[in-house]
Amino acid sequence: MDRIKRQILQALLVGEVSVYELIDRQDASLNEFFEVFKELLRENIIEVDRGKVKLTKSGREIAKNLRNFGNYCCINCEGTGYVINKHFSEILRRYREIVKNRPEAVDVYDQGFISPEGIIRRVEFIHERGDLYGKIFVVGDDDLFSIAAALTDLPEKIFVVDIDERLVNFINNAAKEYGLRIEAMVYDVQQAFPEELRRKFDIFVTDPVETIPGLKLFFSRAVSTLKGVGSAGYFGITTLEASRRKWYEIEKMIYDMGFVITDMIRKFSVYPDDERNFFTFQEKLPIVKNLGVKSDYPWYKSTFFRIEAVKDPKPLVEGEMKIDEEVYKDEESWATPY
């Protein structure tokens, strides 16, 4: 039995589990998960009724050597290792207040945003690393990370580029209204990179799309902005739309750009089922279409990476690179609207 099957059966030993919670209890990408799920149904190991999954009698027999030892994920910090302390609770409160009228996520740009708590934890982590000072470049800011980071009053300057004019306007207006050191500009990563932004920043932050061509573009633009050795990048990557084989390619890209991976925290960021988030157009997502039931569990999470330049940073792409659809979609993008 392979590991992914074991993870699924282990989870089902406690009884009936939502299929979306099962997705969260295993490490395969969505399309791989769906294959295993179909196989388990076909082999009469599991049964499913309106999105609730349980072991069949023969399934219980097959799983008899597996064990579920109960929960060992820390509920105090949601398994992230970071709590929101007194100081950051106040920043969280102000952040929530500012972003409450944020533009809704739209399907055309594959948008989606992580929870406010997740954003604050990112700021804490970057602060702990000594990286919250200086100049920060943000590529794509559906998460409105720039606002949370600026509320600490530590970054010298935050510069945001985003393809979505609504977000750029929202950020620039918030910056003006609340006196935050942020500047946002409309920019599509496919365009040639503005010369004046090169080699000016200490760190970058991004939540890239997860296709290989898209990642190449996001990383290359982000890396072009960094000053040099010691500069760092922070970003989230899922296991859901990026299989382990894709991660292998991603890690090679990071190496080739001259960066070492220093951190990789699983499920650090959660995309909440919020009325302005991408769950509103979930019926367009392949995983939802294929399962035939709507989400009832916050299953979309990402691993938080930190990378640091040990050589002069080397973007993989320079100049314009038009790839359109390919930026957003490949055979693993099962949580991206089709």
Place this chain on the structure above:
Amino acid sequence: MDRIKRQILQALLVGEVSVYELIDRQDASLNEFFEVFKELLRENIIEVDRGKVKLTKSGREIAKNLRNFGNYCCINCEGTGYVINKHFSEILRRYREIVKNRPEAVDVYDQGFISPEGIIRRVEFIHERGDLYGKIFVVGDDDLFSIAAALTDLPEKIFVVDIDERLVNFINNAAKEYGLRIEAMVYDVQQAFPEELRRKFDIFVTDPVETIPGLKLFFSRAVSTLKGVGSAGYFGITTLEASRRKWYEIEKMIYDMGFVITDMIRKFSVYPDDERNFFTFQEKLPIVKNLGVKSDYPWYKSTFFRIEAVKDPKPLVEGEMKIDEEVYKDEESWATPY
């Protein structure tokens, strides 16, 4: 000001801090830390008295744009994300009972062992990944991980190799006395690898030495034992004896062996200041000699890695490779006895 200096000054904003706690609050290797520390003293930014460090008046001026926002590391799980739940508390109790007469760490093999809680968390993490079943290969087992894992009664078989006959005997005796499915054998990673152990195991677990030649040997021996694609490796690496440049080389090795890094949890394992641990010979460690004061804080921690084969695993070294001293020592091994 570079990031490491900022991390140190950030930590000192609360007042006097032990130099060993400072080591734990920054990301540089021990030799790099010591350089920065000397520089801060020379520039009259910090002062030190019997191992206690504080900012000078001019230091406070220089640090005036930095902020310490208080602790945001989760105390409930020690920042690891994993708690020891009811089931594992019982395993921890039995593990402690069995290992209480463990052989002391000896300097000749650069031994040292992580806390019992840290070992249990490793077992939980491996279980969560669906990797605790099947055959487990352990290269070097000062931590007595094999005993904790076997106490779950899940692994089909655990095979341990260690250079230290005392440990091998201890493990084999414990296995016999408590009916655990573990077998241990004396083996030095420099020797040619036993043919009968090749391609037989599902996962490996190791805490390698941290020199590049030593890592090559540990990884190569461990990787030789794995069955193929999907097999995984678990190990700890510090930032203290392995700089970011060394990590960059390590990540390249992992890639070249055909593995993707799937997890990397900072400070997952702590080496406690226990009377049988390597702190008993701390006066032989370069960092202690250089600082001139004994440790008063559990500063030696490691990042826990998980790697998974996406190609047929390819060891970097085959056959015998005699390198002696070089296995254990390089210019970064400042927590290794000289």
